[in-house]
Amino acid sequence: MPFKRYGNGIARGMAITLSHVVKKPVTTQYPDERLSTSKRIRGTELGWSAHECSACLLCQDSCPHGCIEIKTSGCRSETMPAPCSSKCPANVDAARYINLLSQGKPGEAVAVIRERIPFPVVCAYVCAHPCEAACTRGHLDEPIAIRMLKRYAVDNDNGVWKSRTAPAPPSGKKVAVIGSGPAGLTAAYYLAKKGGHSITVFDDLPQPGGMVRVGIPDYRLPKHLLDRDIDEIKALGVVFKMNTSIDSAHELLKQGFDAVFVSIGAHQSSRMKVPGDDDPRVLGGVEFLRPVNSGQKVEIGKRVVVVGGGNTAMDAARTAVRLGAKEVSIVYRRSRTEMPAANEEIEDAEAEGVKMMLLANPSRIFDDNGQLKVECLKMRLGAPDESGRRKPEPVEGSEFIVEVDNVIAAIGQKPVIPKAFDFELEWGNIKVGSDMATSVPGIFSAGDCATGPATIIEGIAGARTAAESIDKFLGGTGDISEKLAEDQSCPAGDNASVTWGTRPAFPMIDITLRRTTFEGAEKSWDRDTAGFETSRCLKCGQFEVAHYQLDAGRCIFCGLCVESCNFHALFMGRGYERTGYLLEETVLQKEDLAVDRLVTPSAYYHTELEEGLPAQTLLVEGKLKA
Amino acid sequence: MVELLLLPASIRSELPFGYWLHLLIFGLGIITLLLTSVIIFIWLERRLVGRFQLRHGPNRAGPFGLLQSVADVIKILTKEDIIPSRADKLVFWMAPVIAFTPVVLMLGVVPVADGALLADLNIGILFVVAISSVTSLGVFMAGWSSYNKYSLLSAMRTVAQLVSYEMPLILSMVGVVILTGSLSLNEMVKAQSIPFILLQPAGFFIFFTASLAEINRTPFDLLEADSELVAGYNIEYSGMKFATFYLTEYCEAIVLSTLTATLFLGGWQGPWLPPMIWLLLKIGLVFCVIVWIRATLPRLRIDQVMNFAWKFLLPLAILNLLLTSLSVIFWPTAPAWASGLINLSMLAVFILVYSKFFKPGGKTVAV
Amino acid sequence: MAVKTEPLFLNLGPVHPSTHGVFRMRALVDGEVITDIEPVFGYLHRGIEKLAESKSYRQFLPLTDRLDYVSSMNNNMAYVMAVEKLAGIEVPQRAEYIRVIMAELQRIIAHLLAIGSFFNDMGTFFTPFFYMFIQKEKITDLFEMVCGQRLLYNYMRFGGVSHDLPPEFIPALTRFLDEMPAEIKKYERLLAENEIVLARSKNVGVLTREMAVNASAAGPVLRASGVDWDIRKVDPYSIYDRFDFDVPTGANGDCYDRYRVRVEELTQSLNIIRQAVNGLPKGKVLNPVPLRFRPPAGEVYSHIEGNKGELGFHVISDGSDKPYRIHVRAPSFINLTALKNMLIGWKLADAIIIFGSIDICLGEVDR
Secondary structure (H helix, E strand, O other): OOOOOOOHHHHHHHHHHHHHHOOOOOOOOOOHHHHHHOOOOOOOEEEEOOOOOOOOOHHHHHOOOOOEEEEEEEEOOOOOOOHHHHHOOOOOOHHHHHHHHHOOOHHHHHHHHHOOOOOHHHHHHHOOOHHHHHOHHHHHOOOOOHHHHHHHHHHOOOOHHHHHOOOOOOOOOEEEEEOOOHHHHHHHHHHHHOOOOEEEEEOOOOOOOOHHHHHOOOOOOOHHHHHHHHHHHHOOOOEEEOOOOOOOHHHHHHOOOOEEEEOOOOOEEOOOOOOOOOOOOEEEHHHHHHHHHOOOOOOOOOEEEEEOOOHHHHHHHHHHHHOOOOEEEEEEOOOHHHOOOOHHHHHHHHHOOOEEEEOEEEEEEEEEOOEEEEEEEEEEEEEEOOOOOEEEEEOOOOOEEEEEOEEEEOOOEEOOOOHHHOOOEEOOEEOOOOOOEOOOOOEEEOOHHHHOOOOHHHHHHHHHHHHHHHHHHOOOOOOOOOOOOOOOOOOOOOHHHOOOOOOOOOOEOOHHHHHHOOOOOEOOOOHHHHHHHHHHOOOOOOEEEEEEEEOOOOOOOOOHHHHHOOOOOEEEEOHHHHHHHOHHHOOOOHHHHHHHHHHOOOOOHHHHHHHOOOOOOOOOOOOOOO | OHHHHHOOHHHHHOOOOHHHHHHHHHHHHHHHHHHHHHHHHHHHHHHHHHHHOOOOOOOOOOHHHOOHHHHHHHHHHOOOOOOOOOOOHHHHHHHHHHHHHHHHHHHHHOOOEOOEOOOOOOOHHHHHHHHHHHHHHHHHHHHHHOOOHHHHHHHHHHHHHHHHHHHHHHHHHHHHHHHHOOOOHHHHHHHOOOOHHHHOHHHHHHHHHHHHHHOOOOOOOHHHOHHHHOOHHHOOOOHHHHHHHHHHHHHHHHHHHHHHHHHHOOOOOOOOOOHHHHHHHHHHHHHHHHHHHHHHOOOOOHHHHHHHHHHHHHHHHHHHHHHHHHHHHHOOOOOHHHHHHHHHHHHHHHHHHHHOOOOOOOOOOOO | OOOOOOOEEEEEOOOOOOOOOOOEEEEEEEOOEEEEEEEEOOOOOOOHHHHHOOOOOOOOHHHHHOOOOOOHHHHHHHHHHHHHHHHOOOOOHHHHHHHHHHHHHHHHHHHHHHHHHHHHHHOOOOHHHHHHHHHHHHHHHHHHHHHOOOOOOOOEEOOEEOOOOOOOHHHHHHHHHHHHHHHHHHHHHHHHOOHHHHHHHOOOOOOOHHHHHHOOOOOHHHHHOOOOOOHHHHOOOOOHHHOOOOOOOOOOOOHHHHHHHHHHHHHHHHHHHHHHHHHOOOOOOEOOOOOOOOOOOEEEEEEEEOOOOEEEEEEEEOOOOOEEEEEEEOHHHHHHHHHHHHHOOOEHHHHHHHHHHHOOOHHHHHO
């Protein structure tokens, strides 16, 4: 091309600019279009609500420039439940007893626990502690070890609560409780103590305690400790009829009981539904644990595979280790972060030598010349499903074979509800209303048989509701609340006294003992450690905030404090662009943006916050990585 | 007043004190017109560049932002007048005056209507050429006296550039002179029954390009190249002195637009409208084109600027002069379309031939 | 007659319109030609790397925005990826896709600004800059939708991103994706073939393949020199291995090639965004991590293809809640290594555009 550059490029460029003269000039979309296009998630207008603020210091700690200053003065005048107590199904006021523990009063602390649950010892040892997942400190680094502190309290209990309570006068009504698990005994306890009813507890097991007794191995909860709690219930005059199988609740009503509470639990393991799972060497998790925990001698092979990732699977695996199995592996189809078992349970199991075979699922169990073999498929995590967990998908052709002596299927339990009970069922569980009443009048139900396999504390919470309903049904007030300890006293010092250390380690007994005996694996904390742990508590919701100042001169409006606030006490508005545009709202100094509007936000401010901001899915519940 | 302006000089000179009255009216008229139109043209440029760039341009002060320049003037007049401590103070002080004065003088020979001009010099165009060079002296003085390296570099660039572009500028004017047969601008306008842009497209091209360089407009705005030399020669100026330079720059643009309109676009000639309005319209049009170029093109490098002047514009101007002279001598009766076409094809052929030698970039100098 | 000359020491910056911040070049010029140059930086040093040692991992996040302030999203991404690698934090799939969309939008912003200011350096009076700024503003609006800020986004978090996309984001993004190709075409018509642009930038400031590799240059500067090196391809991070895109390379390594590579990358980024929008899964966007989480002791280096080259974070943890040391491999800083070689022998005006074509950001150079 000889004549390529003869000014044609320039001419083309000139044409482009000329064509723009007639176009409509582009302006930025201030202000009305902008307000209609998107909600500002972060702006340069900060709001703080004294009503919501719990003075937990998270915002202060998240600020990169240290421009937030909180000062407290004394106790909060209006109560604000801390997340640990509001997230507890039975609403045990953890914040209050931790406060009492920090003052060196374990007896008072147990009294606080006793206000809500009759099983302080059981919960202190094996509770699934949803409170810790909700703990504000967990958003900072590691949650307060609430269960461990509770254990410290019950281990040092002086029984002071007993002097502050007295059973109600007899009402003359009779209530039958079927099943002596935590739910049944809770209902029995409150109905006897607060309602004054006479209670008869039926159970086909030889000793009371239900799944807590036969499902939880000794190394987690020694049986004599369970008896400590049950003895308190027995002391109320509750009649226990053990080794008694009840076929029909209706029968009991006919026998003269005024109400029946059904809490028969979920004692049958689910089957794996793979070819070969009917082999006698394939055991169910609960079926394997029950004889062990009842003190019977159980033989187990050298190589054991436990299928499942829940707490039962961990119990089965660790029990198998203690029974002498040399090689115990857990097969779970998702990855470790998705395991439903408590994190410390998984860690303890690994410490005791349990192997994790993650992202694998048994596809076939077969007998090869007397050798039991499990064929597993490798899995991979696919797209997240509705619950947000990623769905495992099998990888084609990735089969591998494991030689084992026993397979323990701990993939879930289901209740066995006798036909004669004749209840309306839902998902295999007894269908109950919000007041725990079944479809049959006079019969109530709670616990695993109503909810499906769940935690002890959920069972207790359900039983509390049921006890209230039964008491009302029998003509009582339905009030089972108790006041056993003094009110929250003002926490010592201010929130600056919070310790910034990590959670102390849980003391454990020697690892060889853990592998061979059923001795309690975990030891209690001493006084100093427990004291240190209580000092880590942020005491959210206990202080009155006297002074909340944001140094707006240094604030960079990064929004980290707003995100870290779990109480929606901090907000950011989209005020900046508007204040820059509208003359009457123009802010000349950056300080004015935050300080002046801090206490009384402008008129359009609140509606916007209510619509958009707190609903953001930030720092929600879930496992926290420490 | 306006009627007085438009009266032929001969009639006005018959009035009592006619000569002085004439000078007074035109002197005041030119200065007033120039200074007010500068304000308007600054506004026009900013609005227009804004539109080229899909912006609104200044639209806050007054209707359509018309008072923006007024506000700027007030701001600039109230600014502190700073003289660098090591500056050559006398030269520093004189430079804006020397730069500004000749620009105003140039308008003295431009007719706003037939015979309506300050001084109908018979060497009008020569006067323009002579006077216009003085501005570069002022610019150089400013650059030299400021005791600033950027302004010095800028001053050096100015001298090199202005001297180089003077040649093609003058030679392209000569083409018009040949066609008219007179050096008087009034005569030139009168000779344009057909605007010379149609007869002399090549001449117009050379004149316009060279005048862009003369008034330091994009793509030849090397002497104030803000991305390289920050502000060029006026970097150390502030307050009224800076305003004078700013004024000079826009006055130059207006004056050269006026000259372009007068020499090539038929000056005050035109149907229906009064001659002065025609002239103003044409000035505005040329100015808009200057703004358009400013909004589009990048800047050339100094060696490319010099190459363009000496290797492209000068030969083209000489060729144009030669061709025009030949056609006047040998084919004086040529129809307008024919001579225009000949001129245009000469331009096209020259550009095409020259494009063969287009080499992008440049080469490093061995250090 | 021998003229006695002496070289002129010219100080470019730190307050100079074209040093893109507070960069300073001590240049020795012989007339217009640069004979020696010494880059001086540190005027914007804020000690960000040192500050990191006294902040928790999360508190350092907003400061990464302030490294290269026109590519906050990429800085965020590089840093959170390094910490995620260190602590073994998993990122939800949706968050990965959102991150890629944000990073590519940010790349478009940065390249638009780089091209726009490159032409400003060349002397176009802001026109391409404004055309590109309009599109840049549209992306900024998109960013504002997701994170509420327009410059320092602070959007990404360890384990995901801070907020999910608002419902109107995807329609707005699609609208932008639809109109952007025509805009790119417009920039091309405006500038790509312009003779002055070619004359100014082609064969100017050549960085040969060997020099580029030796200087450890990265990003568009390296690719313009003909090296097919893009971290997104050679060490795919995040989910870049799922997308189909090309890596444009230049042939000569001159300023024009660097500009061309950036323009080509605009199209490629649009491609990636389009694919990411089509594949955007549902689900959560954040695996929450405590404020003061403690990664295990150890060190990681994690790099991404930033807008200006390989952007890497070297994070050393001693097991506490604060990083023991954070080092940023800042592409702007390392690309400057080749500056001296590229500049010597060129004229002052070339120096400005060569410097502009490297596209540095002082926030990142000085840190």
